[in-house]
Amino acid sequence: MSQSAIHSAASAEVVIIGGGVIGLSIARSLALRGVRDVIVVEKNDFGREASWAAGGILAPQIEADTSNDFFSLACASRDMYRDFANALRDESGIDVELDLTGTLCVAFTEAEEQELRSRCVWQRGAGLDVEWLTAAQARALEPSLSEQVQCALRFPNDLQVENRRLVQALLISNKKLRVQLIDQCAVQSVQVVAGKVQGVNTSQGLIGASSVVIAAGAWSSMIDPARQIQVEPVRGQMLCFQAQPQIARHVIYSSQGYLIPRADGRLLAGSTTEEAGFDKSVTDEGVNKITSMAREIAPAVAELPLIDSWAGFRPRAADDFPVLGNSVEIEGLVYATGHYRNGILLAPITGELIAETIVSGKTPEALAAFLPDRFQVVSTKSELS
Numbered sequence: 001m002s003q004s005a006i007h008s009a010a011s012a013e014v015v016i017i018g019g020g021v022i023g024l025s026i027a028r029s030l031a032l033r034g035v036r037d038v039i040v041v042e043k044n045d046f047g048r049e050a051s052w053a054a055g056g057i058l059a060p061q062i063e064a065d066t067s068n069d070f071f072s073l074a075c076a077s078r079d080m081y082r083d084f085a086n087a088l089r090d091e092s093g094i095d096v097e098l099d100l101t102g103t104l105c106v107a108f109t110e111a112e113e114q115e116l117r118s119r120c121v122w123q124r125g126a127g128l129d130v131e132w133l134t135a136a137q138a139r140a141l142e143p144s145l146s147e148q149v150q151c152a153l154r155f156p157n158d159l160q161v162e163n164r165r166l167v168q169a170l171l172i173s174n175k176k177l178r179v180q181l182i183d184q185c186a187v188q189s190v191q192v193v194a195g196k197v198q199g200v201n202t203s204q205g206l207i208g209a210s211s212v213v214i215a216a217g218a219w220s221s222m223i224d225p226a227r228q229i230q231v232e233p234v235r236g237q238m239l240c241f242q243a244q245p246q247i248a249r250h251v252i253y254s255s256q257g258y259l260i261p262r263a264d265g266r267l268l269a270g271s272t273t274e275e276a277g278f279d280k281s282v283t284d285e286g287v288n289k290i291t292s293m294a295r296e297i298a299p300a301v302a303e304l305p306l307i308d309s310w311a312g313f314r315p316r317a318a319d320d321f322p323v324l325g326n327s328v329e330i331e332g333l334v335y336a337t338g339h340y341r342n343g344i345l346l347a348p349i350t351g352e353l354i355a356e357t358i359v360s361g362k363t364p365e366a367l368a369a370f371l372p373d374r375f376q377v378v379s380t381k382s383e384l385s
């Protein structure tokens, strides 16, 4: 259902292209900072692409073997989630089901055990909370784990969120904050004159704005007037089983995939990592791969009815890291894309840092490693003016 339509001669202080968790988080953060004139433009329904398809795992530690700018950003965002979830509940009345149980990573082979051992040593040395579990200890926590599990790591600070509820909460919160939400409206191009953003050309007409944020997920490159970023879709398939009673408490990772127990008895299993363009099919190959991964972790999955499956497009930039911050080529153009496998995790910090960028006119230090100018521009400046 259409949220809103464009009135003639529409304009705003900030236009955000894309109504996934990233665009919606930025809009909310801007509104909370007092920016009163924000429009989010979504080509279909809000939050129905990657943000809907995702698993909602908020787990920067589970695969981390070294500290870098991305790890710091991801941990900072995870650590914002309790306040983020509480604030969203107050603003929207929706509980985003933030789950504090923690995550487990299990090993089936000597090589995997060695990998977990090194991760444990490094993370403890870095002062991070991580627990080493023998097979018996792991099965005491999660009785459905396979007898083949040799050992596990538990990350007590990692979280999960129900990402579809998160989308709903962000939508209601933005409406209450008087952000204008326009769906069924595709941005065709960003209008640029003499190196400055003027607004966006859409399927419903022009919206004038001095700031435009590209938060269009896997589609971001298609509307990038600076031709600076190459964001590609990476398909991920997911399966959903009915587990009543639930067979796990933690999010459980193996080297092949993961299980995500939801509070309502669904058990999600994912995923695949495929370059398939914008083809959103769920394939037999994908279903077989995910099913065998899930049964390897917990053989009881074989008894569970498969009730749903879907696929979505992770937005991946050329170096796998997010693209966040002002364009140096075009005044008023801001990027917030390329969140790849971690956009749900990074939503709160992206919202805050991009809002700060726009309101203060300065680049926060935490964004220095993620600025778009790390990529070469394909076009020349004269083409853009």
Ligand SMILES: Cc1cc2nc3c(=O)[nH]c(=O)nc-3n(C[C@H](O)[C@H](O)[C@H](O)COP(=O)(O)OP(=O)(O)OC[C@H]3O[C@@H](n4cnc5c(N)ncnc54)[C@H](O)[C@@H]3O)c2cc1C
Pocket (backbone or CB within 6 Å): 017, 018, 019, 020, 021, 022, 023, 041, 042, 043, 044, 045, 046, 047, 048, 049, 050, 051, 052, 053, 054, 055, 056, 057, 058, 185, 186, 187, 188, 215, 216, 217, 218, 219, 220, 223, 235, 236, 237, 238, 270, 271, 311, 312, 313, 314, 315, 336, 337, 338, 339, 340, 341, 342, 343, 344, 345, 346
């Ligand atoms: C199977 C799968 C599992 C995942 N699991 C996790 C996880 O457990 N944890 C995690 O943190 N991340 C996970 N991710 C990644 C996460 O989903 C993404 O990084 C995140 O959703 C990106 O959010 P976004 O708002 O940038 O993109 P999207 O949610 O894709 O939103 C972009 C929006 O822009 C709109 N749009 C595009 N072009 C235009 C245009 N021209 N005009 C107007 N609107 C436009 C689209 O319609 C879309 O709604 C997963 C992804 C997949 C696919």
